[in-house]
Amino acid sequence: MLLKKTLPALILGSALTATATQAEVKVGVVTSSTGPIALVGIPQKNTVPLLPTTAGGETISYISLDDSSDPSATVKAFKKLIEDEKVDAIIGPSGSPNAMGVIQFAAESGTPMLAPVGTAAVVLPMTEDKKWVFKTTQNDELIAKALVGHMVDSGVKTLGMIGTADPYGENWSLVMAKLCAEAGIKLTAVERFQRQDTSITGQSLKVMMSSPDAVLIAAPGSSSVMPETTLKEQGYAGQIYQTHGAALDPFLKLGGQAVEGTILAASLMLVLDEVPDSPAKEIASKYVADYTAMHGETPATFGGNVYDAGLLLQNAIPTALESGKPGTPEFRSALRDALENTSEMAGTQGVYNMTPEDHSGFDERGRELIQVENNSWTLLK
Amino acid sequence: MNLQIAMLLGQDGITNGAIYALLALSIILVFTVTRILLIPLGEFVTFGALTMYAFQSGQDSSIVWLLMIMMALDAGLDLKQLVTNGMEARKAQWIGLKLAYAVIMVILVETLPLQEIHMAAQVLLTLMILVPLGPIMYRIFFQPIASAPPLVLLIVSIAVHVAMVGVGLLMFGPEGGRTAPFSAATFQVGNVMLKSQTLWVILVSLFLIVSLFLAFERTLYGKALRATAVNRMGARLMGISPDFAGKATFALAAFIGVASGILIAPITTLYYDSGFIISLKGFVGAIIGGLISYPLAAIGAVAVGLIEAFSMFWASNYKEIIVFTLIIPFLLWRSINSSHVEDEE
Numbered sequence: 001m002l003l004k005k006t007l008p009a010l011i012l013g014s015a016l017t018a019t020a021t022q023a024e025v026k027v028g029v030v031t032s033s034t035g036p037i038a039l040v041g042i043p044q045k046n047t048v049p050l051l052p053t054t055a056g057g058e059t060i061s062y063i064s065l066d067d068s069s070d071p072s073a074t075v076k077a078f079k080k081l082i083e084d085e086k087v088d089a090i091i092g093p094s095g096s097p098n099a100m101g102v103i104q105f106a107a108e109s110g111t112p113m114l115a116p117v118g119t120a121a122v123v124l125p126m127t128e129d130k131k132w133v134f135k136t137t138q139n140d141e142l143i144a145k146a147l148v149g150h151m152v153d154s155g156v157k158t159l160g161m162i163g164t165a166d167p168y169g170e171n172w173s174l175v176m177a178k179l180c181a182e183a184g185i186k187l188t189a190v191e192r193f194q195r196q197d198t199s200i201t202g203q204s205l206k207v208m209m210s211s212p213d214a215v216l217i218a219a220p221g222s223s224s225v226m227p228e229t230t231l232k233e234q235g236y237a238g239q240i241y242q243t244h245g246a247a248l249d250p251f252l253k254l255g256g257q258a259v260e261g262t263i264l265a266a267s268l269m270l271v272l273d274e275v276p277d278s279p280a281k282e283i284a285s286k287y288v289a290d291y292t293a294m295h296g297e298t299p300a301t302f303g304g305n306v307y308d309a310g311l312l313l314q315n316a317i318p319t320a321l322e323s324g325k326p327g328t329p330e331f332r333s334a335l336r337d338a339l340e341n342t343s344e345m346a347g348t349q350g351v352y353n354m355t356p357e358d359h360s361g362f363d364e365r366g367r368e369l370i371q372v373e374n375n376s377w378t379l380l381k
Numbered sequence: 382m383n384l385q386i387a388m389l390l391g392q393d394g395i396t397n398g399a400i401y402a403l404l405a406l407s408i409i410l411v412f413t414v415t416r417i418l419l420i421p422l423g424e425f426v427t428f429g430a431l432t433m434y435a436f437q438s439g440q441d442s443s444i445v446w447l448l449m450i451m452m453a454l455d456a457g458l459d460l461k462q463l464v465t466n467g468m469e470a471r472k473a474q475w476i477g478l479k480l481a482y483a484v485i486m487v488i489l490v491e492t493l494p495l496q497e498i499h500m501a502a503q504v505l506l507t508l509m510i511l512v513p514l515g516p517i518m519y520r521i522f523f524q525p526i527a528s529a530p531p532l533v534l535l536i537v538s539i540a541v542h543v544a545m546v547g548v549g550l551l552m553f554g555p556e557g558g559r560t561a562p563f564s565a566a567t568f569q570v571g572n573v574m575l576k577s578q579t580l581w582v583i584l585v586s587l588f589l590i591v592s593l594f595l596a597f598e599r600t601l602y603g604k605a606l607r608a609t610a611v612n613r614m615g616a617r618l619m620g621i622s623p624d625f626a627g628k629a630t631f632a633l634a635a636f637i638g639v640a641s642g643i644l645i646a647p648i649t650t651l652y653y654d655s656g657f658i659i660s661l662k663g664f665v666g667a668i669i670g671g672l673i674s675y676p677l678a679a680i681g682a683v684a685v686g687l688i689e690a691f692s693m694f695w696a697s698n699y700k701e702i703i704v705f706t707l708i709i710p711f712l713l714w715r716s717i718n719s720s721h722v723e724d725e726e
Contacts, residue, residue: 034550038555039556042554042555165697165698192697193693193697194658195652196654196658198397198645198648198651198655198659199397199690199693200693201390201393201694202390202690202691202692202694202695202697203694203697205389205390205694206697209386222556222557223650225557225559226649226650234389250556250557253438254557254559254650
C-alpha cells in the first residue's frame with residue numbers, strides 16, 4: 001500500500017531535517033506525489049531517501065515537499081524553500097507546467113534548480129533566467145532523432161501522429177515536424193487527445209484514413225496505451241512508435257498483446273541486462289537494486305531523473321565549497337557554475353556533459369532503441 | 382468520411398452517450414429529491430471500474446476497508462442519535478446488522494480467490510462493496526445539513542468529490558486500469574465490427590433506464606421519492622422520511638455510477654481521477670433536460686456522446702471545448718423560456 005511506502009520515507013525525511021545544523025548543504029525537493037501527475041511524482045518522492053547524503057565532507061539534507069500537481073502550490077513550495085528554509089538548491093518539480101512557473105523565482109533568488117521534467121522549454125532557448133535551471137531528462141529531440149533514424153532505415157515514408165493535448169504532445173509534434181521535414185518523411189495526420197478521454201476512436205480513424213507507413217504516439221504514462229490498442233482493434237498493421245513517455249511497466253501491463261512489436265527510444269534503465277557494461281549501467285543497476293530493496297517494486301524512469309539530480313549536486317558541491325559556505329549566495333552561485341561545468345558524469349539516464357548552452361547535457365549514450373517483445377522491453381539491435 | 386467511419390463513430394458515441402444518460406438521470410434524481418448536485422457521482426464510476434480491475438489483476442483490494450471505516454462512522458453517528466433520542470431496540474439491531482455486513486464484506490474480500498472467481502461474482506462483489514457507500518455518504522455528509530441552502534450543499538458536494546479523488550489515489554494508485562471484457566465476441570454488421578461490450582453497455586443502460594421508470598411509476602417507494610421531489614414539505618407531512626428519501630436516492634445513484642464504471646471499464650482505461658469529466662458530461666445532459674426532465678436529459682446525454690465522437694474525428698484539438706460549449710445555448714434557451722422563481726429556501 002501507498003501508505004506503507006510513504007511513511008518510512010516521511011519519517012526518514014523528517015529525521016534528516018531534524019538533525020540539520022547550520023553548516024550542511026540543504027536541498028529542497030518538490031514532487032507531485034498526489035494529483036493528476038502522481039504517476040510521475042511518487043517514484044520521485046520515493047527516491048529522496050536514496051539520494052547521496054555527503055559531498056566534499058559536508059552532509060546534505062533534503063526537505064521534501066508535495067505540490068499536489070498544482071502549479072500555484074509549486075510556487076508556494078519554492079518560496080517556502082527559498083525564503084524560510086534557505087536551501088542551496090532545489091530538485092523538482094515533477095510537472096512541466098509547474099516547472100515553467102517557478103523558473104523566475106529560482107533565478108531571482110539565485111538558487112540552482114534541477115528539474116526532472118519532460119519539456120525542453122525549461123532550458124531552451126537559453127535565457128538569463130533559465131541559466132539557473134538544469135534538466136535531468138533527455139530532450140525530446142534526442143529521443144526523436146533516434147526514432148526518426150530508425151524510421152529512415154526501415155523505409156518509412158509517411159507517418160501519422162497521435163499526441164496528448166498538453167505541453168508534452170505539443171512539443172513532440174513541433175520536434176517531429178522539424179525532423180520529419182529534414183528526413184523526407186511526410187506527416188499525414190497529427191491528432192490530439194486528452195489523457196482522461198474514454199475513447200480515441202475518432203482520432204485513430206482519421207489517422208488510419210491517411211494510411212501512413214507508421215504511427216507515432218506521443219503521450220506520457222499509461223495514456224500512451226489507448227491510442228495503440230484502438231489502432232490495433234481497428235486493424236492497423238503498420239509499425240507503431242512510442243516516445244520515452246511510454247517507457248513504464250504499466251504500459252506493458254495495460255497494453256498486453258496489443259503493444260507487441262512497439263518501438264520506442266528511452267533510457268537504458270529499461271534494458272539494463274542487455275546493454276554493454278558502462279559507468280551509467282553500473283549506477284542505474286545500483287539505483288534499481290536500492291529502490292527495489294526499499295520500496296518492494298522497481299522504480300519508474302522518473303525516479304532515476306531525481307536520482308541523477310542528486311548525483312549532479314554531489315558532483316558539483318565540492319567545487320562550490322571552495323567559493324563559500326553553504327547557505328550563502330556565493331555558494332549557490334558557485335554551485336550553479338559547477339553544475340554548468342559538469343563533464344562526463346554518469347547517471348542512471350546516461351552521461352551528462354553540461355555547457356552554458358546545453359543544460360540537459362545528454363548525448364546518444366542517454367537513449368537506447370527498445371522494442372516490446374513477449375511483453376517485455378528488449379534492446380533493438 | 383464514409384458510411385463505415387460514420388458507423389464506427391456512431392457506435393462509439395452511443396456507447397458513451399448511454400453511460401452519460403445513466404449519469405444524467407442519477408444527477409437529476411438526486412437533485413430533485415435532495416437539492417444536492419451530486420458531483421462525487423463520477424468517483425463511483427471510477428471506483429467501480431478500478432475495484433473490478435483490482436480484483437482481476439490481483440491487487441490489494443483495500444477499498445473494502447473504506448467501507449468498513451465509513452460503516453463504523455455511520456454506526457457511530459446512529460448510536461449517538463439513539464443515545465440522545467432514547468433507545469429503540471429495532472434501531473439498535475439495525476446498527477448491528479450494518480456492522481456485520483461490513484465485516485462479512487471484509488472477510489469475503491480477504492479470503493476469496495478474487496482473481497479466479499467468475500466475472501459475475503466479481504461484479505456482484507464490487508456492487509456489494511461500493512453501493513452502500515452511497516447512503517453512508519448521505520448519512521455522514523449531507524443528512525446533518527439537509528435543510529441548508531443549495532449553495533452550501535453544492536460546496537459540501539465539491540468537498541466530498543475532492544476527498545474521494547484523494548482516497549481513490551491512495552487506494553488504487555496513480556496508474557489506470559482496464560478490465561477484461563464480459564465476452565470477447567464481435568459481430569460483423571456490413572463491414573463494421575461491433576464489439577459485444579458495446580451491446581452490453583447499451584442493453585444494460587436501456588434496462589436500467591426502463592426499470593428506473595417502472596420503479597418510479599409503479600412502486601410505492603418510487604412514488605414516495607417522486608413526491609419528495611415535487612414537494613418536500615408536503616411529502617414529509619404525508620409521512621415520508623426525508624432521511625430515507627436521501628439515502629434511497631444516494632443508493633440508487635451509487636448503484637448507477639458503479640454499474641456504469643463496471644460497464645465501461647473494458648472499453649477504456651480509467652484513472653482514479655477520470656470520474657469527474659465523465660460525470661460532467663452527464664451533467665451537460667442533465668442541464669439540457671433542465672435538471673428536471675428525465676427523457677430530455679437522456680436524449681441530451683446521448684447527443685453529447687455523439688457530438689463528442691464526431692468532434693473527436695473532425696477536430697480532436699477542440700473536442701472538450703465543443704462538448705462543453707453545448708451547455709451555453711441550452712442555458713440561454715432555458716433562461717429565456719422559463720419564468721424565474723425566487724428560491725424558496
